[in-house]
Amino acid sequence: MEVKTQMKGKVNVISLVGDLDSNTAPATEAEMSKQIVAGCCLALDLSKLRYISSAGLRVLLMIGKQLKTQGGRWAFCGLSDEIADIMEMTGFSGFFTVYPDLKTALDNLSANQE
Amino acid sequence: MTNRIDLHPTHSHGEFKLRAGKPLPFGATLVPGGVNFSVFSRYATACSLVLFKKHAAQPFAEIPFPREFRTGNVFSMILFDVDYENIEYGYRMDGPYDPENGHRFDKEKILLDPYAKLVSGRDVWGKEPDWNNIFPHRGQILADDFDWEDDCQLEIPFEDLVIYEMHVRGFTAHASAKVKHPGTFAAIRDKIPYLKDLGINCLELMPVHTFDEFENSKLSPVTGERLLNYWGYSNVGFFAPKAGFAATGKFGMQADELKNTIKTLHKNGIEVILDVVFNHTAEGNERGHYISYRGIDNKTYYMLTPEGYYYNFSGCGNTLNCNNPIVRNMILDCLRYWVTDYHVDGFRFDLAAILGRDQNGAPMSSPPLLETLAFDPILGKCKLIAEAWDAGGLYQVGSFPSWGRWAEWNGKYRDDLRKFLKGEPGLAGAVSQRIQGSPDLYQWEARENCASVNFITCHDGFTLMDMVSYNGKHNEANGENNSDGGNDNHSWNCGWEGPCDDKEVNRLRIRQIKNAAAMLLVSHGTPMILAGDEFGNTQYGNNNAYCQDNELSWLNWEQLSENAEIHNFFRQMIAFRKASPMLRYSSYAMNAAPDVEVSWHGTSAWNADWSGAARTVAFMCRRWQSDERRTVEPDIYVAMNMHWDAHGFELPGLDNGRRWHVFANTGMESPDDIVTPGNEILLDNQQYFMVGPRSVIVLVGK
Numbered sequence: 001m002e003v004k005t006q007m008k009g010k011v012n013v014i015s016l017v018g019d020l021d022s023n024t025a026p027a028t029e030a031e032m033s034k035q036i037v038a039g040c041c042l043a044l045d046l047s048k049l050r051y052i053s054s055a056g057l058r059v060l061l062m063i064g065k066q067l068k069t070q071g072g073r074w075a076f077c078g079l080s081d082e083i084a085d086i087m088e089m090t091g092f093s094g095f096f097t098v099y100p101d102l103k104t105a106l107d108n109l110s111a112n113q114e
Numbered sequence: 115m116t117n118r119i120d121l122h123p124t125h126s127h128g129e130f131k132l133r134a135g136k137p138l139p140f141g142a143t144l145v146p147g148g149v150n151f152s153v154f155s156r157y158a159t160a161c162s163l164v165l166f167k168k169h170a171a172q173p174f175a176e177i178p179f180p181r182e183f184r185t186g187n188v189f190s191m192i193l194f195d196v197d198y199e200n201i202e203y204g205y206r207m208d209g210p211y212d213p214e215n216g217h218r219f220d221k222e223k224i225l226l227d228p229y230a231k232l233v234s235g236r237d238v239w240g241k242e243p244d245w246n247n248i249f250p251h252r253g254q255i256l257a258d259d260f261d262w263e264d265d266c267q268l269e270i271p272f273e274d275l276v277i278y279e280m281h282v283r284g285f286t287a288h289a290s291a292k293v294k295h296p297g298t299f300a301a302i303r304d305k306i307p308y309l310k311d312l313g314i315n316c317l318e319l320m321p322v323h324t325f326d327e328f329e330n331s332k333l334s335p336v337t338g339e340r341l342l343n344y345w346g347y348s349n350v351g352f353f354a355p356k357a358g359f360a361a362t363g364k365f366g367m368q369a370d371e372l373k374n375t376i377k378t379l380h381k382n383g384i385e386v387i388l389d390v391v392f393n394h395t396a397e398g399n400e401r402g403h404y405i406s407y408r409g410i411d412n413k414t415y416y417m418l419t420p421e422g423y424y425y426n427f428s429g430c431g432n433t434l435n436c437n438n439p440i441v442r443n444m445i446l447d448c449l450r451y452w453v454t455d456y457h458v459d460g461f462r463f464d465l466a467a468i469l470g471r472d473q474n475g476a477p478m479s480s481p482p483l484l485e486t487l488a489f490d491p492i493l494g495k496c497k498l499i500a501e502a503w504d505a506g507g508l509y510q511v512g513s514f515p516s517w518g519r520w521a522e523w524n525g526k527y528r529d530d531l532r533k534f535l536k537g538e539p540g541l542a543g544a545v546s547q548r549i550q551g552s553p554d555l556y557q558w559e560a561r562e563n564c565a566s567v568n569f570i571t572c573h574d575g576f577t578l579m580d581m582v583s584y585n586g587k588h589n590e591a592n593g594e595n596n597s598d599g600g601n602d603n604h605s606w607n608c609g610w611e612g613p614c615d616d617k618e619v620n621r622l623r624i625r626q627i628k629n630a631a632a633m634l635l636v637s638h639g640t641p642m643i644l645a646g647d648e649f650g651n652t653q654y655g656n657n658n659a660y661c662q663d664n665e666l667s668w669l670n671w672e673q674l675s676e677n678a679e680i681h682n683f684f685r686q687m688i689a690f691r692k693a694s695p696m697l698r699y700s701s702y703a704m705n706a707a708p709d710v711e712v713s714w715h716g717t718s719a720w721n722a723d724w725s726g727a728a729r730t731v732a733f734m735c736r737r738w739q740s741d742e743r744r745t746v747e748p749d750i751y752v753a754m755n756m757h758w759d760a761h762g763f764e765l766p767g768l769d770n771g772r773r774w775h776v777f778a779n780t781g782m783e784s785p786d787d788i789v790t791p792g793n794e795i796l797l798d799n800q801q802y803f804m805v806g807p808r809s810v811i812v813l814v815g816k
Contacts, residue, residue, distance in 0.1 A: 022199035053199050054257060054367050061261060089300040089360075090367050091374030095261070 003031040011041050011109050013102065017048040020056030029059045033066060040072040043105045047078030057092045064095055077105035121146050123194050127177045134183045135190030140447070141229030141353070142203060142255045149198055149255055152190035153205055153227060154440065155411045157217055160208040161189040164224050166252065168200050168234070173224070173249075176206065199366065202234055202252035203227070207410055213400070213422040216413030224249040226351060226406040228415075228444060231256040232366060233324040233351045239283065239297065239358030240342065240663065243328055251326070251350050251405055254366060258455055260373045267459050268385045269495050270315055272521065272640055273698040276688055277387065278314040279572055280645035281345065282322060282359045283663070290671035295361035299368070299375040306382050312648060312681075313688030316385040318462055320573055322359060322372065323388075324351035327663070329396055336591045341661035345573065347464060348396040348430060350405055352448045376457055385459035387497055388452060392436060392445050393468040393504065394428035402431060414440050417475055425475050427468050429505030436469045442483045450492045460497025462523070467504040470515060477508055481515060488519035499523060499567055512555030516565065524552055524566040524639065531570050532581065532604035535630055537756050537808070540726040545754075546714055549733065551638035551699070566639035570630050571647055574600075576657045578647035581605045582626040583612060588655030591662065599658030612655060621783075624650075625808060628683045628780040628787065629754070632810040635687040636752050638699045645669060648684035650677035679784035686788045690777060690812070693791040696735045696747060710735050715753075719766040729757040730805075734766050736815075745770065749815035755805040762804045768815040774800055775814050781806025 001024035002017040012035055020028055035042060044060075046052075067074055075097040079087070087093040099105040123131035135150045143150045151163055162178040179189040189205075204226055209219030226233065230253035236243065243250060286305065287297035293304040302317070309317070325346040334341050346356065357363030360371040376386050395415075397408050400423060407415035417425040417433040424432040435441045452458045463469060470481035487493060502514040502522040511525045527548045534541040547554045548568070556565040571578045576587075585607045589599045608622045627650065634641050645651075646669040653659050659667040674681055691697050696710045714722040715732040722731055732753035737744035749772065753763045760781075765774055775794030780787055789795065794814050797803070805811050 023197045053365065054370060055199050057370075058257060058259065085294075086362055086365065086367065089295070089362055089374065090370035091261075091377060092370075 001028050003028060005035060008043070008106055009110060011043050011106055013043045013045055013106075015045040015048055019051040020049060020059065021051065021053035022055035025055045025059045028056075029062060032059070032063050036063070036066050036070050036072060038070050038072070040067070040070065041109050042067070042072065042074035043102060043109055044074060044076045045078045045102050045105075046076060046080075046083065047102075049080075049083065052083055052086070054090075057087065057090065061092065061095060073109065075099055075105045075109055077102050125180065128175070130175065130177055131194040132177070133192050133194075135192045137185045137188040137190045139229075140188075141227060141231060142253060144198065144255065144257060145192060148192050148194035149196045150190065150192050151203070152188060153229075153410070154188050155207055155209070156187045156414055156440075157411060158189075158207040158209040158219065162206045163191060163193070164204045164206050164249075166202040166204075166249065168202060171247070196255075198255040198257075202249075202254055204249050204253060205410065216418050216422050218408050218412040220404060220409055223404040223409045225404065225409040226251045227253040228351075228406055228410065229353055229447070230254070230351050231258070231353050232357075232369060233354040234357065234366065236324075236326060236328070237357045237363045237366075239363075240327060251324070256369055258369075260370060260455075262373075262377060262457065265377050265380050265457055267453070267457060267495055268380055268383065269459075270385055271698075272497060273638075274692075275316045275385070275497075275640050276314055276691070277316045277318050277567065277640060277642040278309065278312075278645055279318045279320070279569075279642055281320045281573065281667070282356075283344070284668045285645055286669075287663075288665060288668040288670050291669070292671070297359070298361040299359055299372045300361045302375050303378050306379065306384070309384060310382055312685050313692060314643075315383055316387060316459070317379065318387040318389060318642065320389050321346040321349070321391055321464075322356050323349050323390070324354040324356050326350055326396055327358065332593060334591050335593045339664060341593060342663045343661065344663040344667065345660040347391050347660070348394070349391050350396050352390075352392070352444070353451055373456055380457065385497075387460040387462055387499070388458055389462045389464060390449070391464040392434055393465040394430045394432050394434055397432060399424045399426065399431035411440075414438055417471075417473060427471065427475060427504050427506035427508075428465055433468060433471075433475070435473055436483050437472055437478070437481060442486065445483060446486055446490060449487065449496075450490070453492055453496060458496075460499065462499040462501065464501055465504040466500035466502055466514065467508040467510050468506070470510070471506075471508070475506070479515070484515050484520065485517060488517035497521065512552070516559060516561060518559075518561060521565050521567055521640070523572070523642075524548075524555070524568055526555065527552060527566065527568045527637070527639070528570055528572075529602075529604060531630070531633060534729075534754075534756055535570075535626060535633075536604060536606035537729060537758065539729055542722060542728040542731040543724050545731055546722070546733065549633070549637045550712060567642050568634060568637045568639040569642040569644070570634055571644040572642065573644065574658070576603055576605055576655075577644060577651050577653050578627050578630060579623070579650040579652045580655055580657070581630075582623040583607055583652065584655040585611060586655075587657040588612075589658050591656060591666065592658060592660075599656075603657060613652075622808065624677075624680060625780050627680055628778075629756075629808065629810045631680075631684050631687050632752070632778055632780060632812060633754065635691045636697055636750070636812065638697065641691070643684070646673075649674040649681045679787070682784070683778075683780075683788050686790060687778070690791045694747070694750060695743075696737070696750060709737075709741075711738050713766070715763070715766060717761050717763050719764045730755045730761055730763075732763055748772075751813040751815065752810065753803065753805050754810045756808055758807050760804055760806050762802055763811075764802055765800065765813070768800075772815040773797070775816060776811065777814055778812040779806075779809065781809035781811070
């Protein structure tokens with residue numbers, strides 16, 4: 001699992017590449033936590049995420065909670081149909097804002113910022 | 115506190131870092147840095163933890179519990195640095211093999227943890243297993259931190275429930291259900307708008323604990339199709355949801371999917387009751403196989419004869435030793451777990467009379483297990499519903515030990531109503547008791563009205579459509595020469611066995627279904643509807659579809675449009691019940707003044723015919739003269755004519771200038787059979803009503 005980051009304007013785009021499960025969850029959570037600063041704005045690009053397990057979804061939930069306490073915002077994009085479906089059925093999607101692709105996510109995140 | 119000194123390894127076994135674990139809680143629990151494993155066995159002489167990589171044929175590790183890891187009869191160990199989602203675990207136990215004295219230890223077997231929270235092995239429903247798997251049902255480790263937000267048990271009063279009994283798979287497996295993931299927990303969510311529209315506020319799910327659909331599977335002699343253990347009344351794991359019922363089961367996310375389904379149902383005002391099967395397990399009798407309990411502690415978990423054979427009060431080979439203190443605690447732990455971790459609203463106990471037998475099988479007057487459950491603080495607001503009989507001949511409808519907490523599936527309600535419906539004479543007296551919540555069965559104990567769960571059909575037996583379409587069962591497809599399933603169906607085919615083209619026969623069937631729906635939904639007590647009955651679902655005369663995982667048992671949603679008038683009738687009757695507080699009468703305790711004046715009538719008002727020839731009876735509900743609600747709530751009058759001729763009924767008079775209006779009349783063709791509550795039609799003749807052959811009328815006085 002690789003965590004890549006790149007600034008696009010005022011939005012920090014984080015890409016997860018590989019499998020997110022109990023094996024990679026602790027390191028991924030630590031890596032993502034580093035990106036959280038007060039009032040930050042993140043776009044989570046999951047288009048290169050191959051597989052996400054229950055432990056992986058919990059990482060996203062934990063990051064979401066950290067972000068909230070820091071007054072940050074984020075949105076997801078690039079979910080495969082299968083991952084979107086899993087998130088929907090297990091109730092995780094209710095906690096996140098999801099956009100179909102990175103451009104839409106950036107447009108919305110930037111628009112809300114101004 | 116993450117810097118405790120007892121969170122560091124003290125032992126090692128090869129590459130594995132260990133320390134003595136905590137005996138409680140039992141099972142595998144995530145703790146900081148690792149997993150705490152804990153398992154009970156009174157008679158095992160040695161135990162080891164067996165670990166597999168997910169889906170691997172052979173274990174990659176086997177770690178014996180050293181002496182200092184055992185406290186009393188409990189082996190416990192913390193294993194550090196575990197990739198917990200990618201391992202499967204079991205136990206190997208050594209001890210005596212001495213069946214005459216109750217022991218069946220076999221150290222060749224790898225055993226499932228009785229407290230496993232996830233079980234893999236049947237992850238996708240109906241997928242043929244590898245029969246050579248040395249450990250077919252494997253424990254997995256669950257992260258139990260589901261985010262429930264502010265969800266909690268709904269605590270809908272018992273008398274306000276309208277229960278809908280369903281098989282998770284059968285509810286949406288048919289293509290006509292038009293859901294994304296047929297036959298799953300997730301698909302129930304897709305049907306919530308339908309359930310709400312119908313007026314359902316409680317789902318009773320047939321077994322969702324882990325079971326093996328391939329247990330005793332065989333080919334049907336009729337269709338050649340493989341017969342499965344479709345119903346699942348045969349437990350492999352009491353703490354783990356059935357993975358094959360979850361669209362996400364192949365990813366090991368069945369627990370999250372079920373929790374999310376319950377959370378969504380709760381948001382929509384619908385409770386969830388689980389059908390739990392604590393009377394036996396899937397391990398069978400002496401010739402059965404090892405899954406868990408018989409290899410972990412046979413003598414503790416099962417009721418055994420003095421010679422060491424299995425008692426068979428369940429009719430399924432063995433009997434769980436429910437009143438052994440260890441097993442009693444396991445059942446309590448299990449139910450508490452489903453309440454705290456799954457927010458379940460209640461339980462229906464399969465063959466519950468067994469839970470009141472002592473360790474030798476004798477019925478007890480005050481069974482400790484049932485008493486414990488009745489008074490348990492965590493289960494304190496749960497619905498507890500007993501199927502108050504067992505396969506060993508113990509029949510306790512009306513006498514099941516209740517402590518004011520237990521309700522019963524009222525089998526007498528079903529039988530009396532069915533006999534009355536088919537036109538047997540002399541049932542007016544019995545039916546009057548059933549419709550009042552069966553005070554003859556429950557008043558002696560001053561039980562609340564919630565004692566009686568009223569039903570005419572359930573998963574066990576004919577569907578409602580089949581009850582009016584078949585005189586006898588037709589179970590040939592089950593492969594047991596039609597010898598399985600009950601023979602006391604009290605059914606009547608209306609003149610032709612099975613489907614037919616005769617318009618009159620079909621009209622009569624629909625009328626009989628409406629009669630049943632009307633009677634059920636005006637009865638005091640808690641009504642239960644079998645899923646699909648509201649649109650005339652058929653099982654083609656099979657009254658024991660336990661092995662039929664196919665269109666025979668799956669709900670065919672196309673019938674919803676074909677039988678729209680049946681569906682509408684159910685829907686309006688449920689709405690009428692909800693709009694009529696007098697039908698949801700909360701108590702008939704002997705010392706409390708009853709809330710509703712119920713009077714009984716016949717073809718002449720105030721003069722019911724209780725004779726042995728009677729096939730008609732009528733009743734009226736109203737508030738007492740002194741009750742201010744009398745002027746607000748409409749009076750209700752219901753006349754039931756189960757005779758083949760029409761009969762005129764003299765209507766009781768109304769006061770305060772009220773007049774009788776028709777809400778339902780099953781003798782009329784749709785759409786004149788029923789209206790929406792509040793739109794009842796004024797009667798021209800306020801003195802007399804001609805009730806058609808085999809028909810029910812529901813009137814309101816307002």
